[in-house]
Amino acid sequence: MEYYKITSEEIDVNDVVSSVVHPEAGAVNTFIGTVREFTGHKQTVSLQYEAYPSMAEKQLQRIGSEINNRWPGVKTSIVHRTGKLAISDIAVVIAVASPHRAESYEASRYAIERIKEIVPIWKKEYWVDGEEWIGDQLEQTSYPTGRPEEES
Incomplete structure (x- = not known):
């Protein structure tokens, strides 16, 4: 059973993966986004994510x-x-199960790029020397395989 969720709890990767596994799947791709220490030359101490949960979950479903x-x-x-x-x-965590591996890779990449584009989640970066809210859902993203709206 697929699901789309915003949570303040730690994410159980195995739960997300098991939610997509099915008999027709020959590939399961898992993307795990973690907090990195350096963005360019800035040293990150921590991140703060905020979301509009009901709208964010609707956009994840979209x-x-x-x-x-x-x-x-x-x-x-x-x-x-x-x-x-x-x-x-x-x-x-994004888990994608598909009959063949190519689709699982493409769909996983598509999902993370669309999250950054349309989901109301905001990130504040705390650095050693300051802090700042980062990102804008209106940023344009280039997709290697094109957007669904562009196809006929």
Whole structure:
């Protein structure tokens, strides 16, 4: 059973993966986004994620629907964490199960790029020498395989 969730709890990667596994799947791709210590030359101490949960979950479901329309037979689950996260903490898990590996890679990449584009989740970076809210859902992202809206 696919699911799309915003949570303040630690994400159980195995739960997300098991939610998409099915008998027709020959590939399961898991993307795990973690908090990194350096962004360019800035040293990160921690991140703070905030979201509008009900809208964010609707947008995660929308991404799942877009993936389903583009890659039939693919099952996707996405869980994103909110709150204060330390270096190496898991911020997002995307699990994609598909009949063949190519679709699982493509759909996983598509999902993370769409999250950054349309899901109301905001990130504040805390650095050794300051802090700043980062990101804008209106940023344009280039997709190597194109957007579903562009296909006829």
